[in-house]
Amino acid sequence: MFFFSAATYNGHRIHYDRSWATEVEGYPELLVQGPLQSALLARSITDWIGGRGRLLRLSFQNRAVAYPGDPMRFEGTVIAVDVESGTVELSVLATKGGSGEVLMPGTATVRLPRRA
Amino acid sequence: MNGDTTHDDLIDDEARARIGTELSRGTGTVVAKEFQRWAASVKDRNPLYFDADYARSQGYRDVVMPPMYLGQVTQGVYDLDRLRPDGIPLGDGAGDVALARTPKRLAGGEEITFHEPVYDGDVITAVRVVESIEQKQGRSGPFVMMRSRVTYTRQDGSVVAEAFGTLIAKP
Numbered sequence: 001m002f003f004f005s006a007a008t009y010n011g012h013r014i015h016y017d018r019s020w021a022t023e024v025e026g027y028p029e030l031l032v033q034g035p036l037q038s039a040l041l042a043r044s045i046t047d048w049i050g051g052r053g054r055l056l057r058l059s060f061q062n063r064a065v066a067y068p069g070d071p072m073r074f075e076g077t078v079i080a081v082d083v084e085s086g087t088v089e090l091s092v093l094a095t096k097g098g099s100g101e102v103l104m105p106g107t108a109t110v111r112l113p114r115r116a
Numbered sequence: 117m118n119g120d121t122t123h124d125d126l127i128d129d130e131a132r133a134r135i136g137t138e139l140s141r142g143t144g145t146v147v148a149k150e151f152q153r154w155a156a157s158v159k160d161r162n163p164l165y166f167d168a169d170y171a172r173s174q175g176y177r178d179v180v181m182p183p184m185y186l187g188q189v190t191q192g193v194y195d196l197d198r199l200r201p202d203g204i205p206l207g208d209g210a211g212d213v214a215l216a217r218t219p220k221r222l223a224g225g226e227e228i229t230f231h232e233p234v235y236d237g238d239v240i241t242a243v244r245v246v247e248s249i250e251q252k253q254g255r256s257g258p259f260v261m262m263r264s265r266v267t268y269t270r271q272d273g274s275v276v277a278e279a280f281g282t283l284i285a286k287p
Contacts, residue, residue: 008188009194035184035187051171052175058227062223062224
């Protein structure tokens with residue numbers, strides 16, 4: 001999380017200063033950066049589509065925060081396939097692994113390579 | 117729409133006047149090492165981002181910028197003497213829209229459409245336009261929802277991506 005804050009030039013203390021997050025802002029823990037959650041969601045899609053797949057569109061809602069140590073679960077469901085263009089519509093979802101709390105619901109459009 | 121203060125009382129006239137206008141504009145150059153550091157921090161070791169030979173074998177001309185890194189390209193340099201106590205630079209968040217009556221900010225969500233791959237050395241300009249500012253009633257009370265559209269353009273004028281974002285502002 002520290003390296004993500006550094007790589008995104010994000011100085012917000014709630015992501016790295018535990019006493020600030022808990023004592024000043026009243027959170028139970030440090031907060032996982034929202035853009036880190038969405039980057040992990042995107043990673044789960046780009047890992048699935050592979051090097052020749054293209055992420056064309058990603059839409060998500062930020063519903064809840066995650067805390068360090070929370071297991072995160074990412075899942076996707078194919079909801080439509082357009083064979084002509086090679087595009088696939090997905091419903092995607094990030095949840096907390098233990099409680100199942102919804103972190104980010106969303107949808108995505110990808111283009112998959114065609115078999116020769 | 118403007119005299120209806122009982123309904124939209126969290127939105128001041130200054131914020132309302134920004135609807136439909138350009139909120140911010142930034143330009144930045146894509147640097148492979150910076151997007152690779154970002155990808156490493158996400159533990160995303162996709163070889164498209166790190167291995168030029170692999171990227172070429174997949175039809176690209178060089179290592180590719182991770183799509184979700186795009187918003188970082190145009191980030192500026194902060195004056196570290198002008199940070200708020202929580203570490204956020206002064207004026208950040210809703211950009212130039214003050215929304216003084218709703219200081220708490222939360223990201224609501226985003227929809228990004230990627231048109232073109234982006235490479236090291238590309239110069240990206242991001243222009244943010246306010247689409248709407250509306251007051252809503254939530255379970256925990258009223259809040260303000262600001263929608264904005266960011267258009268990312270490359271040096272040759274082609275639009276590489278568009279993003280619609282929602283910002284939630286609470287009293």
